[in-house]
Amino acid sequence: MPTPSRRTGHRRALALGGAVFLATALLGTGSAAAYQQGGSRQDVYVTPHGSDSAPGTQARPVRTVERAQELVRQRAPRLTTDLTVHLAPGVFRLTKPLTLDARDSGANGHRIIWQGSGQTVLSGGRQVTGWRPVPGRPGLYSAPAPAGLDNTRQLYVNGVREQRAQGPLPVSLKATSTGYTASADTLAHWRNPGDIEMVYTAGEALWNVERAGLGQWTEPRCPIGSVSGTTVTMAQPCWDNSTRRVVFPDIPGRTVNMVGPGDLTNGRQPSYVDNAFELLDSPGEWYLDRGAHTVYYQPRPGEDLRHADVEMPALEKLVDGQGTAAAPIHDVAFRGIQFSYATWLTPSSPEGFSEIQAGYTITGPKGYATQGLCQFVAGGTCPYADWTKEPGNVSIAHGQRLEFSGDVFTHLGAAGLELGDGAKDTTVAGDVFTDISGNGVEVGGVEQPDGGDVTSGVQVVDNHLYGLPREFHGGVPIVNGYSQHDTISHNEIDHVAYSGISVGWGGWPDKIKKPATPNISHDNVVSDNLIHDYMLSLDDGGGIYTQGITGTSLADGEKVTGNVIHDQWGLGKSVYTDNGNTYETVSGNVLYHAAYANVASTHVDYRDGLGNNDPTLIQGNYWEQGDRDGNNKGVVTTGNHLLTSPSAAPSAIVAAAGVEPGYLWVLHRPVDGRSAPEAPSRVGTFAVAGKLYATWNPTVAENGSPLTEYVLTATGGGHQVTATIPAAQFQRTGYAEVPGLTDGTAYTVTVAARSALGTGLSSLPSAAVTVGSPGTRTADAPTGAKALPTADAVSLHWTPPTATGDTPVIGYQITVSDGRTIPVTGRDALVGQPTAKGMTRVVAGLKSGTSYTFTIAAVTGVGVGAPVSVTTTTA
CATH class of the missing domain: 2.40.10 (Thrombin, subunit H)
Known part of the structure; x- marks a missing residue:
C-alpha cells in the first residue's frame, strides 16, 4: 500500500457523479460562472466594483458585504425560497467584521446562502x-x-x-520574580524592546537541546514589558500566569491545574526571541x-x-456571529468563500500566550491562582478546567442549521472556524484549512454548557486540514470540547504540529485520585479519518486524542472507528485515551508508525472506590501493538490484528478513510502562495570523531511542493561544512550525519528544507557541540523485553537502556534466531530513550508453531551495545 498523502489522496477513482459536478460548480472553476448563474428575484448580487447605491440585482450589483447584509435583513422575513447572496470573484476588503445575529437568519423554512465563486475572498x-x-x-x-x-x-x-x-538570545538570563536579570544590557539598546516576545518551546529532552515550557504539548510565549539596563521586566499577567501556577500544598510538584508544570523558567533560558528589529x-x-x-x-x-x-491583516474577525440561546442565528450557509488575512492581538498584549493545552490559555490578573480551579482552591472559578479558548477568525455563537461548504480558511492568525456554545445541527464539509496560526476548527467549549448552550449535531466531514498550526504550535486541526451527537468523519489531516483531532476535556483530576469532571458529552463519533505526518513539532499527543468522560456507558460513549493513522513524529500514541477517559470504544482502525503506542493509556476510574480502570473497549483494530485479548479491570482488548506492514491493512478500511470520492477535489484545491518550505525547528546534536549527528523537528508548512531534502550547515572554527540528506531518508532514520569536521572544534548546526520551489529559511542554530572522540562506552542492554506472537509474526516490545554509554541512542539492532539482522531506526528510537518510553517493532516472515529468540541491542555513535533476549513460540 503506498503511503496515503494529501498529494495522492489514496489515488481512489474520482467518481463523475452529481457530487463532483456540484463541487466543480461550487468552486467556480469558470471564474465568474457561479456568480452569473440565475437566481430568484429576492437574491442579492455583490461585486468588488459594484455600487452600494445600486439595488443589488445581477445587472446592478452592490459593492460591499455590509450593504448586501442590509438588503438581506430587509428581505429575510418574507422569504418564499432560499435567498442567495451571490459574491463575485475577487477580494472583498472588510473594514469591520461581518457581524451576524438572529436578523441574518433564514425564515419560513428557507435559508440565507452566502455563495462565493471559489475565487471569492473575504479579507481583513x-x-x-x-x-x-x-x-x-x-x-x-x-x-x-x-x-x-x-x-x-x-x-x-x-x-x-x-x-x-527571530533569533537566539544575545544574552544569558537569570529568572527573577518579575522577569530576568540579563548577563549584559544588550536588550536595553535594541529598538522597541517592549515588542519582543520570549518563546518557550517544549518537548522531549534530546541531544544537547535544553527546553523550557509548560508541558511537552505547549509552546507558551510572553512579551517583555520593559528593559532597563540588565533588568528585564516581563509583561503581566502573562509572566505570573506562566511562572506562578498554584501547587497543591500536600502534593509536591503537582499544580492545581494538573495539566503541566507551574513555572516555565525551571532554571532554563527562553528558546528564542521573536519580533525584534535587530534579528532581521x-x-x-x-x-x-x-x-x-x-x-x-x-x-x-x-x-x-x-x-x-x-x-x-488588520481585523481580528472576518465573520462574527453573535447569536444567543434565546435568539440564535439559524439557516445560514457560507459556500465557496475564502476567508483570509485576519490576525489575533491578545498574544501581543500583556496577556501573552500562557498555554494549557490545545490553544487554551490562562488569562487575567491572578488567573494562575483561580481560573478554572473551582473546588481545588479558595476562590477558584468554576467549572474546573474552564480556561480561555482561542477565538476564531470566523466565529459563530449559538448557530443552528448552519453550513460551511467548499470554503477555504487560510492566512489566519487565530483559530480558523469557531463554532461556539449552542452550535447545533451544523455542517462543515468540503472545506480546506491551512496556514492558520492556531486551531483549525473549534467545536463547543469547556465551560459546562446546559440548555441552549449545549453543542450538538455538528458534523465536520470531508475536509482537508494541513500545514497548521503555524504560530501557536500546540493547536489542533479539529478540537471538540463538551458536546453531544457530533460527527468528525472522512477528513484528511496531515503535516500538523501536534495532535490531529482532540475531543473531550476535564479528565485531569485523576492525577490526584479524584474523578474526572462530570460533563454533558455523549454519542460523539470520530470515524474514517486519514491522519498522517502529525506531531511534527510537539509531544505527548496523538492522532486522535481524548480525555475526560465521554458518555454514560459504552453504548453512548465516544466511538473512534475506521480511522487510518500513521507516521507520527513526536512522542505519543495513535489513539491517546488520556486522563479520565471513560466509555470510549476504539474499533476497526488501522494504526502504525506511532512513537510508542497505538492505543493507550489506562487510568484508574476514581468515580468509585473499586479500583477499576476507566471503561474502554479496544476491538478489531489493525495495529503494531499486538496486545493480547484480555480485560484489565474494565479496559477490554479483544479481536485485534497484528499489522505486519502497511500493505497488509484491509483495503476496505484504507479506501474508506479520508475524504469521500465526491470531495476528493479538496485534496487538490489550490490555495494561493507557493514558496520554499518553512524552516525546521529544534535542532539537536552530538559529536564523535570527525563528524556530528543532528536531528530536528520537520517542516510543517511545505508551501506548495513536497520536500526533497534537508540542507545542514555546521559552523565552527571560522569554517562552514554543508551536508544534505534526502527527506525520505530523514523520515526513515530521524537523524543525519555531517562528516568532514575538525576534532576539538565546537560547531553549531542549522537546517533548511528544500523542495522544487527552493531552499527555505534556516532553522535557529543548535547549541554548540565539540567534535572529537566521545569515548568507547556503548549502551547498556534494553530492559523489559517481551514478544507477542501470532502465527507468522511477532510484536516486540522493549524499554530503552537507562545508560547509553558515551553518546545517545540512534537506533537498535534486532537479531533473529533464523539468521536475520534487522536494523531499527526512526524518530521513536531517538526520543524514546531519554524519557524511557517503550519501543515496538513487528518482525514478520516467521513460521507457525516455531520457537524463536530475538536479541535486541541499542546502537549509539560508538557502536552496538549490550543485548537483551526474549524467546517465544509462534501460534
Missing part, C-alpha cells in the same frame, strides 16, 4: 505598498504601515506567510515598527516588491 488585510531600500542595509526594504494598522502579527507576500524576525537578517523575515509606523521586510530571492501583493 491591508495592502502594503511604497517599498524602498533601507539605506545602509543591503537587501532590506521598508514601507509605510497601512493607515490605521497599528499592530499585527503576520505578513504575507504573494500569499505566503513570512516569518517575524534573513530573506523572508519582517518587522513592524509600531512607533514609526514602518514595515521592514527582506525579500526572498526573485521577489520584486514593486509588483508583489504584500498583505498585513
